[in-house]
Every structure is written in C-alpha cells, then in structure tokens.
Amino acid sequence: MSSQPSTTAELIARYGPAGLDIDRLAIVSLGANLPSRFGPARATLARAADQLSTLSAWPVVLSPIIETEPVDCPPGSPPFCNAVAVLDPGESVTPMEFLQSLQAIEADFGRVRSGRVNEARVLDLDLICFGHQQCRTPALTLPHPRAAQRDFVLQPLAVIWPEFRLPGS
C-alpha cells in the first residue's frame, strides 16, 4: 500500500536517525513455485512480504521478484519465484524466535515439510542473516550455509543492498 523503501540504503537514511540499527538487520529469502490460496507464486510472495512486515520494526525492503529454473529439484518442478527481504526484527528478538515466526508464516501459507530436499513448495522463507550473528546448531546455521552459492539470493540482494557482505566471508 505505501511506498516502501526500495533499497536498504534508503531504509537506513529514513529510519537511522530514528533508531534503526544497521547491525541488527535480518535478511530473509522468499521462494515459491506452487500456487497457494493467495494465487500463483508471485502473488504468494507479495502476501508473504506483507506478513514479514509484522515481524519488523520498520517497513520491509523487498527486492524485485525474479523467476528461476529449479536447481537440484525433483524433475517436472515448476519454475521458482524468488525475492529477498531486509528487515529489522527489533531489539529483543532472538534468531531462534525469529526463525520460529518465519516457520509459522510458512505453515499458515499451507506449507507441509515433507523432509524431501528442495521439494516443490507453496512458500519457503529462509533466514539468510541475522545481523552479524554467526552460529551453528542443528536447528539454525547463521549465516545460511548455502546462501553464498545461490544466485536467487545473491542477485536480488545485490539490487536492494549492493554494499552487503555475508558475515564471515
């Protein structure tokens, strides 16, 4: 509805003076290829971005949506729509709490985790980065271990936040 900042630089310029902390920004990658109750994958991503705004202290920066051929997927999978969002989870949220909120959104959109790797799905929200935090637990690895190899993450991220470098890289 409102004019969202189109780049992270714009977000920081607008809300930095008000208290936004660049070192706290989280990056979420959004992906979908099956239709959901909100319509085709593209519409699903737009609705998912609205939901992400409920986890953010400020407007969410959303990249353009790109379409990609499926990588390492079961044969016959439809093409993927992908985007990246940058947001500020606020001061008191932990990475695990944030991850659980993302999974709650996925579940609400009708995702059933079958356990198959890279299966077709109605919505996939991956936590790529949470500030500068680095961790490696069975439930969560930060930054996301395969982010650096994924063009469908790096490419949209370069559009909205070209200055960003993955922590530890």
Place this chain on the structure above:
Amino acid sequence: MAPLKNDRFLRALTGQSVDVTPVWMMRQAGRYLPEYRATRKVAGDFMSLCQSPEMACEVTLQPLRRYPMDAAILFSDILTIPDAMGLGLYFSEGEGPRFRKTVRTEQDVEQLPVPDIARDLSYVTDAVSLIRRELNGSVPLIGFSGSPWTLATYMIEGSGSKDFRHAKEFMYNHPELMHQLLDKLAQTVTAYLNAQIAAGAQAVQIFDTWGGILSTGAYQTFSLAYMKKIIAGLTREADGRKVPVIVFTKNGGLWLEQIADSGAHCVGLDWTIEMGRARAMIGDKVSLQGNMDPTILYSSPAAIRSEVERILASYGEGNGHVFNLGHGITPGVDPDNVAVFIDAVHELSAQYHR
C-alpha cells in the same frame, strides 16, 4: 495528492451509501501488535515515538498492512497540547502520562501560553503530511485532539485520576477560571485540528474521554459547549471534500441528543448504549460510530462474529454507521482476533447495504 481509492469511511460519516460498513479501531496502532512493540522499543520512549514523524508514520501504517481497515488514524497522543503549553509531559513505566507542572491557580491559568502550532507542534503536522503521502490514497486519514475538558483534567491533576478530585474542585470553586482555561484550550484545539486538516487529515475526531465523569449540566457547560465552539471554527472542506467531525464522549449516552446538536457529523458511542436505540434517538441528524466492547476481542472468533452481527442488526439497514470499538483496543488482544473482527464487519454488513 493521489485520489482516494477507498472512501467508505468518509461516505458513511456523511450518511452516503456504501457497499459494506466501514471499520477502524480506536488505538489501532498500539501495543497489541508485535511490530508496534518493536518500533516503540527502538524509539526508546513513547514521546520520542510521537515526536518523530517517520516513526509515527510507520506505526500508523502497521495495522493497515495486516488488516483491510477503512481508515488510518494519526499516531499521536491527546496530551501533546498541554505539553506544548510547557507542562512537560512524560510517561513513567506502568503509570501512564504525567506532567511536571500542574495548573491549579489563577496565575497558572493566566501564564499558560497559547502554543504556536507551526512552531511547537510541527512534529504532529509533519507526521500528518508524511502519513497522507505514504497512504497514497489507499484509505482516508483521521486527525484528532482531546477535548478541552479532557485536557484540562490532566493539566489540573498532573496525571490520570480515579476521582478527578482536583479538576472538579477547581471547576466548582473557580468556575470563571475554569472557563478561562477551557477557552484557551478550545482556541488551541481549533488551531491544532485546522493545522492537521491543512496538512492532510480528511476527517477529525475529538476525544472527550472524561466528559462522562461530569454531572448533567456541568457536562453541557464545561465540556460540550467548548466542543461546539471548536466545531464551529473548523475548516469545513479540504481538497473539494467535506471534512467530517466525530465527537466521542465516553459515557456520554445520557446526552446524545445534545451531542448530536453540536455541529458534529458523527457521534461516537461507547458500548453502554444499544446501537439501535442511539440510531432511533439521533440517527436522523448524525452518523454513528461504534460500539463494540473492546474486551470481546479477548473471546473466541465465534463470539466476536456474533457480537459484530448483533450490533449490525441493532443498527439495521441503511447508511450512516461506522463500525468501531466503544473505546481503544487493549494491549493484550491476539492480533488474529482483530482480523476476525475486521473481516466479520465487512462480510456480515453487506446484507444491510443492498
């Protein structure tokens, strides 16, 4: 300025036809939303949140990202005016608003400056302009102020109060001084609301939160009279469209006919009066806003829907109803229940607008 895409709210306020009953909630940008709590925490304290146009704009828009509400309301506080008069507003954790100085003597009233809105309250008008721009015509923007009587109670007490002893004592012992204070406040509120309208507010609401603590007679003299005065001085049209005025006196159900004669386009109702009865009394003169008990939002989706249905049925067919709560939404409400509430109003009201 972008043309208005959804004007249900403005149409209903002036009694025009709508497809479904418009709905918004008092205090819809509030603590029940986790994203509000996150922004509030980053802001540090409540006043910093109010005084930053960017932050005020952000929290104003947050509920609209979740729910298809038919209006946005400026995020601010009614006590910005006494603060601009030099009383020093602050919020202590868990205790609500407080003032560093109070107004208790003739000297206090006489020395009270009339604020220059453009200088002392520009953070509010800047927020209004910014929100209006960011809304981009999606829904109309409501501006607001506290009523003179309500502002006076806080200024005299120095905080909220259970019995308003000092405010009432001041009123009974020094009625002329009280009138002098209320007059100063009415002038300021008029200028304040007109400045909000000039900055982009498309409707305004006067919150008379404490009018209902007065006796019959005192209410008319010390509260309603000053709201009338304000309404008479408000800008009537902006962008070629009427700017409707809503008057909301909490616990004002006993005086509805007189409130309806105040010049307001719409009368806000708390939950103590039956909607159909209010309509029968004053529905030919004004539109009505309200009036679900906000506490129902703690109950089940089924109970929320049935209460919405009950109020819609009580109002009945036809125009002139803006759905709202009878008071502000409270911090502990589950945001999912708000979605149930808003959807129920739109879905269940269509049958009353055929």
